[in-house]
Amino acid sequence: MMTRADRFMLAGAIGLLIWLYASLWGSHLAGESARLRVGNQPSVDVPLNENHRYTLSGPRGDSIIEVSQGRIRFIESPCQGKQCIHSGWLQRDGEFTACIPNRISITVRGRDPRFDTINF
Amino acid sequence: MKTPTVIQLHVSSEDQRIAALAALAIAIHVVEASLPSPVPGIKPGLANVITLVVLLLYGWRAAAWVALLRVVAGSLLLGTFLTPTFLLSLAGATASLAILGLALGLHRHLPGQGLGPVSFSLLAAMAHMAGQVLIARWLLIPHDGLFQLLPILMTAAVIFGTVTGLIVQAMLEHIRAAANDESGIRLRDSL
Numbered sequence: 001m002m003t004r005a006d007r008f009m010l011a012g013a014i015g016l017l018i019w020l021y022a023s024l025w026g027s028h029l030a031g032e033s034a035r036l037r038v039g040n041q042p043s044v045d046v047p048l049n050e051n052h053r054y055t056l057s058g059p060r061g062d063s064i065i066e067v068s069q070g071r072i073r074f075i076e077s078p079c080q081g082k083q084c085i086h087s088g089w090l091q092r093d094g095e096f097t098a099c100i101p102n103r104i105s106i107t108v109r110g111r112d113p114r115f116d117t118i119n120f
Numbered sequence: 121m122k123t124p125t126v127i128q129l130h131v132s133s134e135d136q137r138i139a140a141l142a143a144l145a146i147a148i149h150v151v152e153a154s155l156p157s158p159v160p161g162i163k164p165g166l167a168n169v170i171t172l173v174v175l176l177l178y179g180w181r182a183a184a185w186v187a188l189l190r191v192v193a194g195s196l197l198l199g200t201f202l203t204p205t206f207l208l209s210l211a212g213a214t215a216s217l218a219i220l221g222l223a224l225g226l227h228r229h230l231p232g233q234g235l236g237p238v239s240f241s242l243l244a245a246m247a248h249m250a251g252q253v254l255i256a257r258w259l260l261i262p263h264d265g266l267f268q269l270l271p272i273l274m275t276a277a278v279i280f281g282t283v284t285g286l287i288v289q290a291m292l293e294h295i296r297a298a299a300n301d302e303s304g305i306r307l308r309d310s311l
Contacts, residue, residue, distance in 0.1 A: 003236040006285075013242050013278045020271045 029092045031108035034072045036065065039103045048072060048091070048108070058102035065106065077102055094118065138174075138182055142189035145170035149194040162276040165245065165284065167194075168216070172241055172288045177295070180221050187213045204260055208252045215251025216244035237292060238285030245281025249273050 002010070037043040038056050046054065046067065053075075054065045061078035071091040074084040077099045084099035093110030096118060107118075149167040157163050167190055175183035191213045195201040200209075223243050227235040253273060257266050 002238050003233040006236040006238040009239040
Protein backbone atom coordinates (compact mmCIF):
# COMPACT_ATOMS: atom_id res chain seq x y z
CA MET A 1 0.00 0.00 0.00
CA MET A 2 1.00 3.59 -0.51
CA THR A 3 2.09 5.31 2.69
CA ARG A 4 0.46 8.49 3.84
CA ALA A 5 3.48 10.45 2.60
CA ASP A 6 3.01 8.82 -0.80
CA ARG A 7 -0.54 10.05 -1.03
CA PHE A 8 0.58 13.57 -0.08
CA MET A 9 3.32 13.37 -2.68
CA LEU A 10 0.92 12.22 -5.40
CA ALA A 11 -1.53 14.98 -4.48
CA GLY A 12 1.33 17.48 -4.59
CA ALA A 13 2.42 16.20 -8.00
CA ILE A 14 -1.11 16.53 -9.36
CA GLY A 15 -1.32 20.01 -7.84
CA LEU A 16 1.91 20.91 -9.64
CA LEU A 17 0.43 19.65 -12.91
CA ILE A 18 -2.69 21.75 -12.45
CA TRP A 19 -0.53 24.76 -11.75
CA LEU A 20 1.59 24.07 -14.85
CA TYR A 21 -1.47 23.77 -17.08
CA ALA A 22 -3.06 26.88 -15.61
CA SER A 23 0.04 29.04 -15.83
CA LEU A 24 1.37 27.86 -19.20
CA TRP A 25 -1.78 27.01 -21.11
CA GLY A 26 -4.29 28.95 -19.05
CA SER A 27 -7.10 31.34 -19.87
CA HIS A 28 -4.84 34.38 -19.90
CA LEU A 29 -3.93 33.16 -23.38
CA ALA A 30 -7.51 33.45 -24.58
CA GLY A 31 -8.01 36.02 -27.28
CA GLU A 32 -10.20 39.00 -26.50
CA SER A 33 -10.27 40.70 -29.84
CA ALA A 34 -9.18 40.14 -33.40
CA ARG A 35 -7.31 42.62 -35.51
CA LEU A 36 -8.58 42.53 -39.08
CA ARG A 37 -6.54 44.04 -41.84
CA VAL A 38 -7.44 44.51 -45.49
CA GLY A 39 -4.63 45.50 -47.81
CA ASN A 40 -2.89 48.60 -46.58
CA GLN A 41 -5.92 50.07 -44.90
CA PRO A 42 -5.79 50.80 -41.17
CA SER A 43 -6.59 47.70 -39.13
CA VAL A 44 -9.89 47.25 -37.33
CA ASP A 45 -10.23 45.47 -33.98
CA VAL A 46 -13.37 43.44 -33.42
CA PRO A 47 -14.37 41.87 -30.09
CA LEU A 48 -14.50 38.07 -29.88
CA ASN A 49 -17.24 37.97 -27.27
CA GLU A 50 -19.92 39.13 -29.69
CA ASN A 51 -21.04 36.58 -32.25
CA HIS A 52 -21.06 38.26 -35.60
CA ARG A 53 -20.30 37.78 -39.27
CA TYR A 54 -18.13 40.34 -40.97
CA THR A 55 -17.89 40.78 -44.70
CA LEU A 56 -14.60 42.31 -45.83
CA SER A 57 -13.98 43.44 -49.39
CA GLY A 58 -10.53 42.78 -50.70
CA PRO A 59 -9.13 43.17 -54.22
CA ARG A 60 -10.58 39.77 -55.23
CA GLY A 61 -14.00 40.17 -53.72
CA ASP A 62 -15.73 39.57 -50.42
CA SER A 63 -14.35 37.38 -47.65
CA ILE A 64 -16.70 36.35 -44.86
CA ILE A 65 -15.34 36.04 -41.34
CA GLU A 66 -17.31 34.56 -38.48
CA VAL A 67 -16.92 35.30 -34.77
CA SER A 68 -18.55 32.80 -32.46
CA GLN A 69 -18.00 31.92 -28.79
CA GLY A 70 -14.69 33.72 -28.47
CA ARG A 71 -13.32 32.25 -31.68
CA ILE A 72 -12.87 33.57 -35.20
CA ARG A 73 -12.48 31.97 -38.62
CA PHE A 74 -12.75 32.54 -42.33
CA ILE A 75 -15.85 30.89 -43.72
CA GLU A 76 -15.63 32.15 -47.26
CA SER A 77 -12.96 33.74 -49.36
CA PRO A 78 -12.50 34.21 -53.10
CA CYS A 79 -9.16 32.44 -53.33
CA GLN A 80 -7.94 29.15 -54.82
CA GLY A 81 -6.18 27.31 -52.03
CA LYS A 82 -8.62 28.22 -49.23
CA GLN A 83 -5.78 27.93 -46.72
CA CYS A 84 -7.40 30.73 -44.76
CA ILE A 85 -10.57 28.65 -44.33
CA HIS A 86 -8.66 25.45 -43.62
CA SER A 87 -6.71 27.07 -40.81
CA GLY A 88 -9.99 26.85 -38.87
CA TRP A 89 -10.89 28.53 -35.64
CA LEU A 90 -8.44 30.91 -33.99
CA GLN A 91 -8.89 31.66 -30.32
CA ARG A 92 -5.57 32.16 -28.54
CA ASP A 93 -3.54 35.32 -28.21
CA GLY A 94 -1.09 35.54 -31.09
CA GLU A 95 -2.85 33.16 -33.47
CA PHE A 96 -2.87 34.39 -37.02
CA THR A 97 -4.18 33.54 -40.43
CA ALA A 98 -4.47 35.33 -43.71
CA CYS A 99 -5.98 35.12 -47.15
CA ILE A 100 -3.01 36.35 -49.10
CA PRO A 101 -4.76 36.58 -52.53
CA ASN A 102 -7.51 38.71 -51.04
CA ARG A 103 -5.01 40.54 -48.80
CA ILE A 104 -6.97 40.00 -45.61
CA SER A 105 -5.39 38.96 -42.32
CA ILE A 106 -6.67 38.12 -38.84
CA THR A 107 -4.56 38.34 -35.70
CA VAL A 108 -6.04 37.29 -32.37
CA ARG A 109 -5.08 39.52 -29.48
CA GLY A 110 -5.34 38.79 -25.78
CA ARG A 111 -5.81 41.15 -22.88
CA ASP A 112 -2.06 41.49 -22.69
CA PRO A 113 -0.74 40.59 -26.17
CA ARG A 114 2.28 38.33 -26.05
CA PHE A 115 3.75 39.39 -29.38
CA ASP A 116 4.32 42.79 -30.94
CA THR A 117 4.87 41.35 -34.39
CA ILE A 118 5.23 37.92 -35.91
CA ASN A 119 7.29 37.18 -39.00
CA PHE A 120 6.95 34.16 -41.24
CA MET B 121 65.53 -2.12 -16.61
CA LYS B 122 61.84 -2.37 -16.60
CA THR B 123 59.95 -3.34 -13.59
CA PRO B 124 56.97 -5.41 -14.50
CA THR B 125 53.92 -3.90 -13.04
CA VAL B 126 50.86 -5.86 -12.31
CA ILE B 127 47.70 -3.94 -11.80
CA GLN B 128 45.28 -5.91 -9.86
CA LEU B 129 41.69 -4.86 -9.58
CA HIS B 130 40.04 -6.11 -6.49
CA VAL B 131 36.46 -6.93 -7.21
CA SER B 132 34.39 -6.91 -4.10
CA SER B 133 31.09 -8.69 -3.86
CA GLU B 134 29.45 -5.27 -3.78
CA ASP B 135 31.06 -4.44 -7.13
CA GLN B 136 29.69 -7.63 -8.57
CA ARG B 137 26.26 -6.89 -7.23
CA ILE B 138 26.29 -3.41 -8.73
CA ALA B 139 27.48 -4.80 -12.05
CA ALA B 140 24.73 -7.42 -12.12
CA LEU B 141 22.03 -4.90 -11.26
CA ALA B 142 23.39 -2.37 -13.74
CA ALA B 143 23.34 -5.09 -16.42
CA LEU B 144 19.69 -5.69 -15.63
CA ALA B 145 18.94 -1.96 -15.90
CA ILE B 146 20.88 -1.72 -19.19
CA ALA B 147 18.90 -4.63 -20.64
CA ILE B 148 15.61 -2.92 -19.79
CA HIS B 149 16.96 0.39 -21.13
CA VAL B 150 17.93 -1.17 -24.48
CA VAL B 151 14.65 -3.06 -24.87
CA GLU B 152 12.70 0.07 -24.06
CA ALA B 153 14.68 2.10 -26.60
CA SER B 154 13.25 -0.08 -29.35
CA LEU B 155 9.69 0.81 -28.42
CA PRO B 156 8.23 3.66 -30.47
CA SER B 157 7.36 6.80 -28.55
CA PRO B 158 4.52 9.11 -29.54
CA VAL B 159 6.30 12.26 -28.35
CA PRO B 160 10.07 12.79 -28.22
CA GLY B 161 11.24 12.89 -24.63
CA ILE B 162 8.45 10.70 -23.31
CA LYS B 163 9.11 7.09 -22.46
CA PRO B 164 8.22 4.92 -19.50
CA GLY B 165 11.76 4.71 -18.11
CA LEU B 166 11.26 1.26 -16.67
CA ALA B 167 15.00 0.86 -16.13
CA ASN B 168 14.50 3.22 -13.21
CA VAL B 169 12.66 0.41 -11.45
CA ILE B 170 16.09 -1.11 -10.90
CA THR B 171 17.61 2.18 -9.73
CA LEU B 172 14.83 2.60 -7.16
CA VAL B 173 14.97 -0.99 -5.92
CA VAL B 174 18.72 -0.59 -5.47
CA LEU B 175 18.21 2.73 -3.70
CA LEU B 176 15.79 1.25 -1.22
CA LEU B 177 17.73 -1.96 -0.63
CA TYR B 178 21.36 -0.84 -0.81
CA GLY B 179 21.37 2.94 -0.46
CA TRP B 180 22.13 5.98 -2.55
CA ARG B 181 25.72 5.20 -3.54
CA ALA B 182 24.80 1.88 -5.12
CA ALA B 183 21.81 3.48 -6.86
CA ALA B 184 24.03 6.23 -8.29
CA TRP B 185 26.44 3.63 -9.65
CA VAL B 186 23.64 1.64 -11.25
CA ALA B 187 21.97 4.68 -12.78
CA LEU B 188 25.16 6.20 -14.19
CA LEU B 189 26.45 2.86 -15.48
CA ARG B 190 23.12 2.36 -17.17
CA VAL B 191 23.32 5.78 -18.86
CA VAL B 192 26.89 5.30 -20.09
CA ALA B 193 26.75 1.62 -21.05
CA GLY B 194 23.22 1.94 -22.43
CA SER B 195 24.33 4.76 -24.70
CA LEU B 196 27.36 2.75 -25.88
CA LEU B 197 25.06 -0.11 -26.84
CA LEU B 198 22.58 2.14 -28.60
CA GLY B 199 25.26 4.21 -30.31
CA THR B 200 24.17 7.44 -28.70
CA PHE B 201 27.24 8.02 -26.54
CA LEU B 202 28.04 11.77 -26.34
CA THR B 203 25.10 12.66 -28.59
CA PRO B 204 22.31 15.01 -27.47
CA THR B 205 20.27 11.96 -26.45
CA PHE B 206 23.05 10.92 -24.12
CA LEU B 207 23.29 14.42 -22.66
CA LEU B 208 19.57 14.47 -21.95
CA SER B 209 19.74 11.04 -20.41
CA LEU B 210 22.71 12.00 -18.24
CA ALA B 211 21.07 15.25 -17.16
CA GLY B 212 17.91 13.39 -16.22
CA ALA B 213 19.78 10.73 -14.28
CA THR B 214 21.89 13.32 -12.45
CA ALA B 215 18.88 15.40 -11.50
CA SER B 216 16.90 12.42 -10.30
CA LEU B 217 19.85 11.08 -8.27
CA ALA B 218 20.22 14.48 -6.62
CA ILE B 219 16.56 14.60 -5.64
CA LEU B 220 16.64 10.97 -4.49
CA GLY B 221 19.53 11.82 -2.18
CA LEU B 222 17.53 14.68 -0.69
CA ALA B 223 14.41 12.53 -0.45
CA LEU B 224 16.31 9.79 1.35
CA GLY B 225 17.51 12.36 3.89
CA LEU B 226 13.95 13.61 4.36
CA HIS B 227 12.63 10.04 4.60
CA ARG B 228 14.80 9.36 7.65
CA HIS B 229 13.34 12.35 9.48
CA LEU B 230 9.71 11.62 8.68
CA PRO B 231 7.51 10.00 11.29
CA GLY B 232 5.62 6.77 10.58
CA GLN B 233 6.47 4.82 7.47
CA GLY B 234 7.93 7.87 5.79
CA LEU B 235 8.18 8.01 2.03
CA GLY B 236 7.21 4.91 0.10
CA PRO B 237 8.47 3.76 -3.31
CA VAL B 238 5.78 5.83 -5.05
CA SER B 239 7.11 9.06 -3.53
CA PHE B 240 10.69 8.29 -4.49
CA SER B 241 9.62 7.31 -7.97
CA LEU B 242 7.47 10.40 -8.49
CA LEU B 243 10.23 12.72 -7.30
CA ALA B 244 12.79 10.96 -9.47
CA ALA B 245 10.57 11.01 -12.55
CA MET B 246 9.76 14.70 -12.20
CA ALA B 247 13.37 15.63 -11.49
CA HIS B 248 14.46 13.54 -14.47
CA MET B 249 12.07 15.42 -16.73
CA ALA B 250 13.00 18.80 -15.28
CA GLY B 251 16.71 18.08 -15.71
CA GLN B 252 16.18 17.05 -19.32
CA VAL B 253 14.08 20.08 -20.16
CA LEU B 254 16.59 22.46 -18.58
CA ILE B 255 19.48 20.92 -20.52
CA ALA B 256 17.42 20.99 -23.70
CA ARG B 257 16.54 24.65 -23.09
CA TRP B 258 20.18 25.48 -22.41
CA LEU B 259 21.94 23.54 -25.17
CA LEU B 260 19.52 22.23 -27.78
CA ILE B 261 16.53 24.56 -28.16
CA PRO B 262 17.53 27.89 -26.61
CA HIS B 263 14.03 29.33 -26.59
CA ASP B 264 11.47 29.72 -23.80
CA GLY B 265 8.82 28.27 -26.10
CA LEU B 266 10.16 24.88 -25.08
CA PHE B 267 8.57 25.36 -21.67
CA GLN B 268 5.15 25.25 -23.34
CA LEU B 269 5.72 21.49 -23.51
CA LEU B 270 6.14 21.22 -19.74
CA PRO B 271 2.49 20.41 -18.94
CA ILE B 272 2.47 17.38 -21.27
CA LEU B 273 5.96 16.23 -20.31
CA MET B 274 5.24 16.53 -16.60
CA THR B 275 1.94 14.72 -16.96
CA ALA B 276 3.84 11.84 -18.54
CA ALA B 277 6.41 12.01 -15.75
CA VAL B 278 3.72 11.82 -13.06
CA ILE B 279 1.93 8.91 -14.73
CA PHE B 280 5.06 6.88 -15.44
CA GLY B 281 6.54 7.83 -12.08
CA THR B 282 3.50 6.48 -10.27
CA VAL B 283 3.46 3.28 -12.33
CA THR B 284 7.19 2.75 -11.78
CA GLY B 285 6.71 3.35 -8.05
CA LEU B 286 3.94 0.76 -7.86
CA ILE B 287 6.11 -1.76 -9.71
CA VAL B 288 8.99 -1.06 -7.30
CA GLN B 289 6.63 -1.52 -4.37
CA ALA B 290 5.42 -4.87 -5.69
CA MET B 291 8.99 -5.99 -6.36
CA LEU B 292 10.16 -5.05 -2.88
CA GLU B 293 7.28 -6.97 -1.34
CA HIS B 294 8.28 -10.03 -3.38
CA ILE B 295 11.93 -9.67 -2.47
CA ARG B 296 11.14 -9.26 1.22
CA ALA B 297 8.73 -12.18 1.22
CA ALA B 298 11.28 -14.32 -0.57
CA ALA B 299 14.03 -13.25 1.82
CA ASN B 300 11.93 -14.46 4.72
CA ASP B 301 11.75 -18.08 3.66
CA GLU B 302 14.61 -20.48 3.27
CA SER B 303 14.99 -20.36 -0.50
CA GLY B 304 14.82 -16.61 -0.41
CA ILE B 305 18.08 -16.24 1.44
CA ARG B 306 19.85 -17.44 -1.66
CA LEU B 307 17.91 -14.92 -3.73
CA ARG B 308 18.88 -12.11 -1.44
CA ASP B 309 22.51 -13.14 -1.45
CA SER B 310 22.55 -13.38 -5.20
CA LEU B 311 21.23 -9.85 -5.53
